[in-house]
Structures are given as structure tokens and as C-alpha cells.
Amino acid sequence: MTEEFQIHIPPSFMALYIPPGKIKPTLGQREMAQRYELCEDLANLLTEKAANMQFTLGITEDLVLQQCELGLLAEPSVVIPSEARWVVCRLAELLNWPMDQLLQSPAPQDPSI
Numbered sequence: 001m002t003e004e005f006q007i008h009i010p011p012s013f014m015a016l017y018i019p020p021g022k023i024k025p026t027l028g029q030r031e032m033a034q035r036y037e038l039c040e041d042l043a044n045l046l047t048e049k050a051a052n053m054q055f056t057l058g059i060t061e062d063l064v065l066q067q068c069e070l071g072l073l074a075e076p077s078v079v080i081p082s083e084a085r086w087v088v089c090r091l092a093e094l095l096n097w098p099m100d101q102l103l104q105s106p107a108p109q110d111p112s113i
Contacts, residue, residue, distance in 0.1 A: 007036065009036045010036075013036050016083060016086060039079060039086055042079070043090035043094060044094065046068055046087070050095060061095070061098065064097075068091060069084050069087075072084035
């Protein structure tokens with residue numbers, strides 16, 4: 001078995017690449033695994049930065065997550081808008097922060113999907 005097929009890609013990430021009304025992702029298994037690993041790594045790398053922002057600036061978790069999403073979308077961006085939203089939701093999950101605001105606000109639109 002090859003390495004890319006040993007990676008468990010969560011359904012929440014796969015859903016980013018399944019167009020409405022379809023069941024098959026628009027990316028192949030290898031490319032999806034690469035995109036997932038990038039996004040998971042970004043979420044993990046941002047945990048310390050986000051916690052420090054919240055503590056030093058004295059701002060809410062929601063505001064920190066919004067700022068992180070804006071940073072991920074700044075040019076040159078390495079992620080598409082839906083991936084940036086997934087990264088900040090995963091970041092909130094890793095930090096045990098509420099993500100109610102993220103779930104209520106619309107994610108930026110992806111022209112590629």
C-alpha cells in the first residue's frame with residue numbers, strides 16, 4: 001500500500017471538493033492527500049501563534065480566527081478560500097475554541113469549484 005492511501009482524510013475536508021449534487025471529488029486521491037496535509041500542517045503551525053495573539057492582544061477567539069483566515073487568504077495565498085475556512089475551523093478545534101461565528105458566517109466562495 002502506498003503512503004498517500006494510508007492518510008485518513010476527514011469527510012469535512014473531502015466535502016470541500018465535492019460539488020453540490022455530486023458524489024465524486026474534483027481532485028484525485030494523491031492531490032487531495034497533499035492538500036489535506038498542507039491544511040492540517042497550517043492549522044497545527046498556527047496554534048501557538050493564535051494563542052499568543054489572543055493573550056497578548058486581549059482579543060476574542062473569534063477575532064483571532066477571523067484574522068488568521070484573512071492572513072491565509074492574503075496574496076500570495078497557498079490555499080483556496082474554502083481550505084482557509086477549513087484551516088481556521090481545525091485551528092479552533094485544536095485550541096478548544098468555539099467556532100460558532102465561523103459556522104454562521106458564509107465561507108468565501110471558491111471560483112475553482
